[in-house]
Amino acid sequence: MDTKNNEPDENNDQNNHNEKPNEEVVKEDNSTNKFLDFVKKNIIAVLLALILITVLIWYSVKMNTNEKQYEKEKTELVIKSENERSALITKYESEKDSLQIKNLESSSKIFSWSVRSELLRNNTENLNQLLNAFVKESGADLVQLIDPKTNIITLSSDKKFEGAEYAQKIDYGLTEQHTVVKEDGIKIITPVMGLNSALGILIVQMDK
Template identity: 50%
Template sequence: MSIEERNNSEEVEKATAVAESRITFADKLITFFNNNKAATILTIVLLVVFIWFTIKIGTNEKNFNNEKKQLITQHESTIDSLNIKHLKFATEVFSWSVRSELLRNNTENLNQLLTVFVKESGADLIQLINPENKMVLLSSDKKFEGSPFQGNLDSEINESVVLKEKGNIKIVTPVMGFNKMIGILVVQIDREK
């Protein structure tokens, strides 16, 4: 035999061996499945159950996160409304102190009251406005004093009103004298903080 024939026969033998090994692996796999039908069925059932539980857990997790967001939003809005309600009540009580100091024309004590109320209540700005000309009589921020009030005010208010605007909340409370309104108390809370 010549060298070329040997090389060709070796290549044919190698190709046949590779093809037989492929066929034998496939044959072995089919033979294994045929001999172990119960194990094969259980493996397939196990895979299906695993995939089903993975999908179920993902769905439950999404539902949980959605419910959690809704509860947090609901809780925050409830707390926000309670805080506003309490601050409205505190503002009404505070207006009685402002009334008594206004009737005595004691502006020094009023300035101290405004400062303490801002510190204790969490309000950001308190202004006392003259109802006749809408000028700021006193303010917790002194740069507003003596200037016209920036915003809309109804000088005919009879009780405390909560106004929700873009980035803040204003509680407007009338300060009544003996027979007429002597001031309008505006307490402002900035939501963006």
């Protein structure tokens, strides 16, 4: 009698054991489906983010290569005159600044496409996430989005500026990217264009 009573319990244990992996598979499938749904809904933002990351990685590799070359040349000039060493340092700094500007210009342009996409969808939450990621990857000191109709800062990496009027003068008729290089830093001004007019003005600033 005892043997017969135990058999159903053993079968139940086996059934319960078999059900657990199925539940895990269902959870994994659900997670995969949610991820795929997110990618499908945000395909443009995802693609632009991938392009932006690729550009930033390329410029980072380029900067590292230039720096290694500079160190090599500097070592070779140790025994040479002070003027030659000074000329090498000046040349390196100039090339570094030029590459840094090109990096900011390219990444700002790509980022402006992402901003345009989210503005058209009125997706403020995604905009903030993209802004934080861009600041982290590009090394920019300040990124702001200005409303050309009101001159109000609608989005800023430094939140204390949001809602305030932009103090500096901007040409809101810009249709192409404009770069301002000063002794204290670089400013990239990029219009975020809609169909007929600018949706916003993106300002990316890097201090020296």
